[in-house]
Amino acid sequence: xxxxxxxxxxxxxxxxxxxxxxxxxxxxxxxxxxxxxxxxxxxxxxxxxxxxxxxxxxxxxxxxxxxxxxxxxxxxxxxxxxxxxxxxxxxxxxxxxxxxxxxxxxxxxxxxxxxxxxxxxxxxxxxxxxxxxxxxxxxxxxxxxxxxxxxxxxxxxxxxxxxxxxxxxxxxxxxxxxxxxxxxxxxxxxxxxxxxxxxxxxxxxxxxxxxxxxxxxxxxxxxxxxxxxxxxxxxxxxxxxxxxxxxxxxxxxxxxxxxxxxxxxxxxxxxxxxxxxxxxxx
Amino acid sequence: xxxxxxxxxxxxxxxxxxxxxxxxxxxxxxxxxxxxxxxxxxxxxxxxxxxxxxxxxxxxxxxxxxxxxxxxxxxxxxxxxxxxxxxxxxxxxxxxxxxxxxxxxxxxxxxxxxxxxxxxxxxxxxxxxxxxxxxxxxxxxxxxxxxxxxxxxxxxxxxxxxxxxxxxxxxxxxxxxxxxxxxxxxxxxxxxxxxxxxxxxxxxxxxxxxxxxxxxxxxxxxxxxxxxxxxxxxxxxxxxxxxxxxxxxxxxxxxxxxxxxxxxxxxxxxxxxxxxxxxxxxxxxxxxxxxxxxxxxxxxxxxxxxxxxxxxxxxxxxxxxxxxxxxxxxxxxxxxxxxxxxxxxxxxxxxxxxx
Numbered sequence: 001x002x003x004x005x006x007x008x009x010x011x012x013x014x015x016x017x018x019x020x021x022x023x024x025x026x027x028x029x030x031x032x033x034x035x036x037x038x039x040x041x042x043x044x045x046x047x048x049x050x051x052x053x054x055x056x057x058x059x060x061x062x063x064x065x066x067x068x069x070x071x072x073x074x075x076x077x078x079x080x081x082x083x084x085x086x087x088x089x090x091x092x093x094x095x096x097x098x099x100x101x102x103x104x105x106x107x108x109x110x111x112x113x114x115x116x117x118x119x120x121x122x123x124x125x126x127x128x129x130x131x132x133x134x135x136x137x138x139x140x141x142x143x144x145x146x147x148x149x150x151x152x153x154x155x156x157x158x159x160x161x162x163x164x165x166x167x168x169x170x171x172x173x174x175x176x177x178x179x180x181x182x183x184x185x186x187x188x189x190x191x192x193x194x195x196x197x198x199x200x201x202x203x204x205x206x207x208x209x210x211x212x213x214x215x216x217x218x219x220x221x222x223x224x225x226x227x228x229x230x231x232x233x234x235x236x237x238x239x240x241x242x243x244x245x246x247x248x249x250x251x252x253x254x255x256x257x258x259x260x261x262x263x264x265x266x267x268x269x270x271x272x273x274x275x276x277x278x279x280x281x282x
Numbered sequence: 283x284x285x286x287x288x289x290x291x292x293x294x295x296x297x298x299x300x301x302x303x304x305x306x307x308x309x310x311x312x313x314x315x316x317x318x319x320x321x322x323x324x325x326x327x328x329x330x331x332x333x334x335x336x337x338x339x340x341x342x343x344x345x346x347x348x349x350x351x352x353x354x355x356x357x358x359x360x361x362x363x364x365x366x367x368x369x370x371x372x373x374x375x376x377x378x379x380x381x382x383x384x385x386x387x388x389x390x391x392x393x394x395x396x397x398x399x400x401x402x403x404x405x406x407x408x409x410x411x412x413x414x415x416x417x418x419x420x421x422x423x424x425x426x427x428x429x430x431x432x433x434x435x436x437x438x439x440x441x442x443x444x445x446x447x448x449x450x451x452x453x454x455x456x457x458x459x460x461x462x463x464x465x466x467x468x469x470x471x472x473x474x475x476x477x478x479x480x481x482x483x484x485x486x487x488x489x490x491x492x493x494x495x496x497x498x499x500x501x502x503x504x505x506x507x508x509x510x511x512x513x514x515x516x517x518x519x520x521x522x523x524x525x526x527x528x529x530x531x532x533x534x535x536x537x538x539x540x541x542x543x544x545x546x547x548x549x550x551x552x553x554x555x556x557x558x559x560x561x562x563x564x565x566x567x568x569x570x571x572x573x574x575x576x577x578x579x580x581x582x583x584x585x586x587x588x589x590x591x592x593x594x595x596x597x598x599x600x601x602x603x604x605x606x607x608x609x610x611x612x613x614x615x616x617x618x619x620x621x622x623x624x625x626x627x628x629x630x631x632x633x634x635x636x637x
Contacts, residue, residue, distance in 0.1 A: 013446070117564075118315050119322075120612050122571025123589060127605050130593040131326070131334075208452050212575055215454060216590055230458060234579075240466055248462055256451045263450035 007272050014268020020261025024254075028077050031070035038064035047243040057246035065250045072225035073254065079141045079210050084202035086145035088152055092195060095156030096183045099164060110157070113150040121147055125209055129218035140219060144206045151205070152198050159194055163187050193273045200266040204259050211255060226251035304624050312617040319609045323602055324376050334598035335361055360387045361599055385606070386599035396603035400585060404607060407577070407584035410500040411569050414507030419562065421508075422515020423555055427546070429516065430523035430554075442520070445513035453510035454575040460502055461579060471502075477581040502580050507569060514565070518558055526554040552626065559623040566615040570608050 008015050041061045048058045056065040098109040125147060132143075163169055164187075172186045188195070213219040214227035215234070224232075229251040238244040335357050342353035379385075385396035429438045464471055480486075481495050526532065527550060535545045573586035581587070585604055592600035 013443075115315060115318055118567070118613055118616065119319060119609055120567045120570040122568075122574060123586075123605055123608050126574060126589065126593055127326075127601060130596070130601065204450070211452065212454060212571075215575055216578070217594065230455075234458070240461075245462060245466075248458065252455050252459060256455060259452065260447060260450045264446060267446070 008268065011268035011271060013264045014271070017261040017263070017265030017268065020257060021265060024073065024077070024258050024261065027070055028073040032074075035067050035070045037071045038067040047241075047247065050246060056250045059247045065247055068224060068229060069226065069250050069254050072229060072251065073258075075137055075225045076207060076210065076227060076255075077258075079137050079144070080203045080206045082138065082141035083144035083148070083206035083210075084199050086142065087149040087202050087206075088195060088199045090145065090149040091152030091156050091198075092188070093183075094149070095153040096160050096187060097179075098153070099157045099160035100179060100182065109153075113153055116147070116150040117154075122209060122212060125213060126216060126218060129213055129216075135219075140210055140213070141206070144209055148202060148205055148209075152202060155198065156191075156195070159191050160187055163190055166190075193269060197266045197269050197273070200262050200269075204262050207255070207259060207262075226254050305621060308617055308620045308624070312613050315613050316610055319613070320377065320380060320606065321373075323606055324373055334596075334602075337596070338598065380606075385603040388597055388600050396599050399588065399600060400603055400607050403583055403585045403588045404611075406500070406582065407573055407586060408611075409496065410503045410582065410584065411507065411566075411573060413500070414504045415511070415562075415566065415569060417504070418508045418512040419515055419558070422512045423519045423551075423558065425512075426516040426519025427523050427551060427554065429520045430527065431546075433520075433524065441516065445516040447513070448509055449511075449513035449517065451510065453506055453572045454579060456510050457502075457506045457576050457579040460506060464502075500582065503573075503576050503582050503584075506576050506580075507572065510572075511565060511569070514561075515558065518561060519554065522557050523550060523554040526550050529553070556623070556627050559619055559626065562622075563616040563619040566619065567612045570612050 008018060040063065042058070042063070048054065050057045054064045054066065056069065059065055059068070094109055098106045125143070128143065169182065169186050172182050177185075210219065211227040214225075214231050217231070217235075230248060232238075233244060233248050238247070338357045338360075339350070339353045342348045342356060343350060346353075348356070383397050385400070388394045388396055388399060391399075425441060429441050432438050477499075480492075480499060486492055532545065532549055535549050540549075570586070573584060574590055575586075576582070577584040577587040578590050585607060589601060589604035589608065591597075592604060
């Protein structure tokens, strides 16, 4: 663990990304207990600029924006986490099976992946959301996972294919230790970092998709979160109202910073794991 | 592999060669995918538990008090489906109609064939997305090569930071930021005048008024696509150029005393850009998705906005048509990227690629 931090120190952007992720996790998990959600309408403080009392200003009803930001991340992070967890699991299992069994199974699975990857994902999501009522976060996460695993499966399959040639895996195959043993005990531990990188990237993908769905008005989230804050500003037209700038900027900054943290952390991990890329480090 | 082919009669060997040809294989693959996607859409529409056809029939009954038979006939006419025929015949009929370009009739704007609506909206999407992808691809490649040649310099560090930041911010957020700052806070442009894809009264034609007006209205969408994708091209091109610079043939070219510009263009640039063409295919699909939101935010009359509007109005025939067109567009753009890749890298055409 210590050596992990020492390595990360040599990647300033990766360290920043890591700290950013920790910051957002703390804010979303612990923050609500520290800062209560401000629900009191204050007519005299509509769209007030940042001040000591309201560090991020107030919204169209004079409510504190900071408290809405602190309370508005849990939903999105939960969906992103669950969706990429499920999609990584599907991708790892199918990718490993496809690479290890080979033959018919392999060509069938890669064929399916090839077709799913051709269909533009976001339009498909939008169309599906038009058919099925998506009102639970878990439902959205499952739908996102079902559509996004092919993106992960390809790289995992090729990674397993190359690991398969290693001596220790060939030894395990020779000893007939069984597919499950080979996947979970021999191959997966050796590509853990690789899977983590893709897991993080899948999180950015599902953040992108679910926020997009909220903007289109296709996902009726009941609670208020970063995405619905922007969506409300758009629907009410307050986006065209010059004073509302802090109300729009706050959730945009939260989403962008979270995405940026995820991406820079995963990039740094990638460079640490594949030192060949390190020359490309800024 | 080749020995049985040689013993065949000439026409067969021609067919065999055709089958092995890279271009033919990619093209057949693309058409097969189009077929699969249309099949998927058909079954989505006919077999889903709350299928759009049933939903629409129920709507007609409850809203207009139509008898069931009449409502059903009306739905059948609008969807261009014969609801009484067995499912497999309906399916064949659906495919034949598609071949004729018959996508049904809009449920909301009665009487307008879907294909006609798409014909009106699609050119704008092709125009804005096409221009943006070409721009960001070429600018990103040039900057990426530049960064690789000057790596470690201050400019490289700045550009790399810019590229990583811009490629992680979701594109629709950039669209909103543009609206908020350029349009509302600083008022550099009038976003109300920039809405739509053409100013009223401007007639399409090959003249400056039309071209400048089209570009004026597409400027914000194009800029959004450009600024959010250019970073990725820069970073990929940089790493790809750096690994190419270490190749032996570059060292040999240097040793032969070839001019630097020639090495950069013919030896480094051509080989370093190859991996980017495989990414191009993925990017086109992604841009098609991003178009939904970007066109909606800028009120740009493209096929993405049409799709969103039809979803919100439950206009299923338009929705089905738009989704089909977007997918087909992506499949053929992929095919184009594939063929371009084959052109640039002769190894692919001859060996046929690993996958």
